[in-house]
Amino acid sequence: MSAPIATLRSEWAKLTTVRSTGWTLFAAFAVTVVFGTLVSALSNSQYDDLSQQEKLSFDAAGTSFAGGVLGQLAMIAFGVMVVGGEYSSGMIRNSLAAVPRRGVFYFGKVTVATGAALVVGMVTSFATFFAGQAALGSHSTTIGADNVLRATLGAGLYMTLMAVFSMGVATMLRSSMLSMGILMPFFFLVTQILASVPGAKDAAHYLPDQAGLAMARVVEKSDVPYGPGGGLAIMLLWVAAAVLGGYLVLRNRDA
Numbered sequence: 001m002s003a004p005i006a007t008l009r010s011e012w013a014k015l016t017t018v019r020s021t022g023w024t025l026f027a028a029f030a031v032t033v034v035f036g037t038l039v040s041a042l043s044n045s046q047y048d049d050l051s052q053q054e055k056l057s058f059d060a061a062g063t064s065f066a067g068g069v070l071g072q073l074a075m076i077a078f079g080v081m082v083v084g085g086e087y088s089s090g091m092i093r094n095s096l097a098a099v100p101r102r103g104v105f106y107f108g109k110v111t112v113a114t115g116a117a118l119v120v121g122m123v124t125s126f127a128t129f130f131a132g133q134a135a136l137g138s139h140s141t142t143i144g145a146d147n148v149l150r151a152t153l154g155a156g157l158y159m160t161l162m163a164v165f166s167m168g169v170a171t172m173l174r175s176s177m178l179s180m181g182i183l184m185p186f187f188f189l190v191t192q193i194l195a196s197v198p199g200a201k202d203a204a205h206y207l208p209d210q211a212g213l214a215m216a217r218v219v220e221k222s223d224v225p226y227g228p229g230g231g232l233a234i235m236l237l238w239v240a241a242a243v244l245g246g247y248l249v250l251r252n253r254d255a
Contacts (some may be wrong), residue, residue, distance in 0.1 A: 021116075040132035079166025
């Protein structure tokens with residue numbers, strides 16, 4: 001058996017035997033669907049109070065993906081735990097002894113975890129779309145409407161990319177606690193504040209979560225200087241930088 005295949009099997013065994021990672025993926029699914037459905041139900045009840053301009057720009061699909069704000073935090077936790085768990089337990093030394101080629105080890109881990117995150121992300125995005133549209137009632141849209149399928153796929157892909165980004169950051173920091181302590185407040189609070197502050201708003205558009213939100217929109221915002229494709233490109237750049245940074249740290253530093 002080749003080293004890459006053996007590494008993939010080993011990483012799959014690690015992923016599926018650690019309960020915390022499974023529960024974290026379930027949490028990503030649950031909070032995204034529940035919160036998105038609640039926001040959709042609230043939007044439905046308040047729709048008649050909207051101005052005519054707000055009604056014209058109402059994004060039924062985007063409304064159902066509002067739960068992604070919380071779901072991304074669970075995906076961050078998943079990405080951090082996949083990598084950081086081995087550092088906190090000291091198992092990273094055994095893993096690198098078993099797979100001396102650090103690039104093979106690292107990309108095997110990232111590949112397996114990315115596959116799991118992608119499946120959960122896509123299931124979550126479609127589930128939250130249909131649940132949200134049911135809650136929107138007469139103000140809903142359909143999966144076949146213009147750009148709705150693209151936005152649904154974009155929402156699932158964003159959740160996946162956020163998990164991969166977190167894996168890269170956790171590999172660079174080599175600590176679950178430190179990674180969580182930086183990423184959680186940053187994406188839950190700091191980026192939201194920056195996106196609403198006039199002086200920082202233009203720069204905040206290019207942060208990962210703000211780019212990810214653009215991927216899940218059908219109706220584009222006039223103050224955002226790019227569309228869904230631009231959001232994907234920005235997100236991919238952030239992910240590539242984090243993954244590359246993680247690889248360089250793993251390659252050049254002792255376990």
